[in-house]
Amino acid sequence: MATPSDDHGAPPEAIFDWAFLTGHAEYWMFITLMMAGLFMVVARGNLVKKVVGLNIFQVSVFMLYISIGKITDGTAPIFPLNMDVDPDVIYSNPLPHVLMLTAIVVGIATTSLALALIVRIREAFGTIEEDELLILERAIDTEENRRYSAQSAGDA
Amino acid sequence: MTETILTLILFAMLVAVAFAIIQMRQLFAVVLLSSVFSLLTALLFVIMDAVDVAFTEAAVGAGISTVLMLGTIALTRKRSAERTRSDILPFFVVAVTGAALVYGTLDMPNFGDANAPANAYLRQDYLDRSVTEIDVPNVVTAILASYRGFDTLGETAVVFTAGIGVLLLLGGLAYRRAEDDEES
Amino acid sequence: MMFLVAAIGLLVAMALILVRLFAGPTVYDRIMAGNVFGTKTVLLIGVLGFLSGRPDFLDIAILYALINFIGTIAVLKFFRYRTIGDALPSEQDT
Amino acid sequence: MQHHLILRVVVKILVAAIILFALYVQFHGDFSPGGGFQAGVIMAAAFILYGIVFGMAKVKQVVPEWVVHRMMGLGVLIYAGCGVASMFLGYEFLNYNAFTPHHPSHGQHYGLLIVEFGVGVTVTGVMISIFYAFASRPPTLKDSDW
Amino acid sequence: MSAVIDILSWVCIIGGVFFSVVGAIGMLRFPEFWTRLHAASVAESGGMILLVLGMCLQAGWSLILVKLILIGFFLFVTGPTSSHAVANAALVSGQNPVVAKKAKKKRT
Secondary structure (H helix, E strand, C coil), X not given: CCCHHHHHCCCHHHHHCHHHHHHHHHHHHHHHHHHHHHHHHHHCCXXXXXXXXXXXXXXXXXXXXXXHHCECCCECCECCCCCCCCCCXXXXXXXXXXXXXXXXXXXXXXXXXXXXXXXXXXXXXXXXXXXXXXXXXXXXXXHHHHHXXXXXXXXX | CHHHHHHHHHHHHHHHHHHHHHHCCEHHHHHHHHHHHHHHHHHHHHHCCCHHHHHHHHHHHHHHHHHHHHHHHHHCCCECCCCCCCCHHHHHHHHHHHHHHHHXXXXXXXXXXXXXXXXXXXXXXXXXXXXXXXXXXXXXXXXXXXXXXXXXXXXXXXXXXXXXXXXXXXCHHHHHHHHHHHHC | CHHHXXXXXXXXXXXXXXXXXXXXXXXXXXXXXXXXXXXXXXXXHHHHHHXXXXXXXXXXXXXXXXXXXXXXXXXHHHHHHCCXXXXXXXXXXX | CCCCHHHHHHHHHHHHHHHXXXXXXXXXXXXXXXCHXXXXXXXXXXXXXXXXXXXXXXXXXXXXXXXXXXXXXXXXXXXXXXXXXXHHCCCCCCCHHHCCCCCXXXXXXXXXXXXXXXXXXXXXXHHHHHHHHHHCCCCCCCXXXX | CHXXXXXXXXXXXXXXXXXXXXXXXXXXXXXXXXXXXXXXXXXXXXXXXXXXXXXXXXXXXXXXXXXXXXXXXXXXXXXXXXXXXXXXXXXXXXCCCCCHHHHHHHHC
C-alpha cells in the first residue's frame, strides 16, 4: 500500500493483509475506548459519572485526531533551536496538535460548566441520580397538569 | 516496532482503567482513576509525537480537573446509587455504534502513513512556510497563534464564556451584586 | 538498549500498581497508589525522551513532578474536611 | 490544615517553583513545547494549591476576586486588541507583519508573544475563578450521603 | 571514559528498575496498609533517585542535565511529603497499624 489511491481500490480480501491489520489496530483501540465512554454516558445514572464518561469519549476523539497526524519514524514538529532544519528528518503533522491543544482547554472549561450545572441540580432537586430526577420531574409535571386542568375547569 | 508495542501496552492499561471507572460506584475512586487516566493519556500523546498536546493534558488532567470534580462531589454526594435497569439495551446500542465506526475505518489510510491525504499536502506546506515566514522553532505555536489566529481567538472567547457561565451558575457574581445592593 | 530495559521495568511496575489501584481495600491505598503511579509516569516520560532520541522534551516531566502533588493534597483535604475550600468553623482543626 | 507543618513549608517552596515554571512555559513557548493555554493552567494550579493548603481567605488576599474577574476579560481584550492594532496599521486583522513591516518575521515574533500572553491571562483568570466559585460555596453534604 | 560512564549508568538504571519493580510488588503483596505505604514510599524514592542518576550520566553537560536535576529535586521533595500526608490522614481517620500480637492472634 504505497499510495492512498491503492488503499481505496483494495479488494475485500485485503482485510486479512498483515500491514492493513497493524495499520488499523490503533483506530480500533480508540473506538473501543470511545464506546466505553459512550456506554458510561448511556447506562450509568449518576450525573458525575456521565461527565467522566463524556471526558473519556472526548479523550478518545483527541487520540483519533493525533493518530491521523502521526507519521512512522517521525518526530515532534519542533525544529532545532538554531532553526537549522534538516530536510531528511520527518516531522509529524502539526495541524491536529493545534486543533486538539485548544480543544483540551475548552474541554476542561465546558466540563466545569457541566459540573456547576450538577451542583445546581443537586441544590434544586436534592439528588444527582437520573432515575430519581425523572421521577421528580414527572411528579412536577402531573402536579402542573392537575392544577392547569382544575383552573380551566373553574374558568368554564 | 518498539513504539507500537509501547502503544499497545499503554493502551491496554488505558482500557482497563476505563472499564474500572465503569464498574466503580464510589465517586471518589472514579475521580482518582480519571486522574490516572489522564496520566496514561499524556504518555500516549508523547509516544505519538504530540508533545504540546501532552503538555496541555498534563497541566489540565493532573491538577485542575481532579480538584474541580472533588469540589463537585463535596457539594453533591459521595456514592452513586445502585442501578436498577439492565445494561443489555445500552450495551447493544454501543456495540452497534462501535461496529459502524469500525466499518468506517476500513477505508482509512494506515496508521503512520506519510502519504495519507491529511499528511501529504498541508503538513509539508506548514512546515516549509513557517521556517521563512514565522521563524520560530515550535511549529505548533506558529500555527496556533499566527496561521490559525482567528480560531484561537474563538477558543479563547469560548473559555471566557464558560467561565462567565460557571460564575453565573455558582453565584460568584450574584453574591457580590447582593452585597452591593445591601451597601447602597 | 538500557532505556528500553528501564521502560519495560517501569511499565511492569505501573501495571502492578494499577492492580493495587483497582483492588485497594481502603481509600488511602488508592491515594497512595495514584501518587506512586504519577511518579512512575514522570520517570517513564523521561525515559521515553531518551528512547526516541530527543530528550529535550523533559518539560512535561518537570510539570508532572510539580503538579501531581496537587491532586494528592486535594484528595486528602477532601477526605479530612469534606470540602475543597474552607471547612465549616466547627470542623476546623479536628 | 493549620497543623500540617511539613506540608505548609513544602507548599511554600513549590508554589514559587510552579509560578516560575508557568512563566517559563509562557514566554519560552516559541522554542519548546508550551504556550499560553498551558501556562495559564499551570499558573492557576499554583494558586489552587495555595488555596487548598492555606485556606480561601489567604489566597483571596493574594489574588482578590475582582482581579480574577477582570483578568478573564482582559486576556480576550489583549488578543483582539492586537488584531485591531494590526488593522489600524493598514494590514489585515491579526496579521502580525504590521508591527515591523521592513522585517516581517520579527513582527510575527512580537505578535506571537502578545497573543500568547492574552491567552494565558484569560485562561488563568477563568481557571482561578472557577476554583473560587466551587470552593467558596458552603458544603451541603449530609451525613447520609457521605 | 565513555565506557565507564555507560557501565555506571547501566548499573544505576538496573538498580532503579529493580527498586521500582520490587516496590510495586511490595505494594501488591503486603497484607495491610502501613506495610504497603512503607514499600511504596521508600522503594519508590530509591528507585527514582537511581533512575534519574542514570539518565543524568547519559545526558552529559547540557540543559537536559539541569532539567533532570530539577525533576529529581521536585520528586525528592514531593514524594515523601505526600507519603507523610497520606500516613497522617490515615492515622487521624482511625487506620491503626496491626501490631504483632494482634497479627499473631489473627493468624492462629
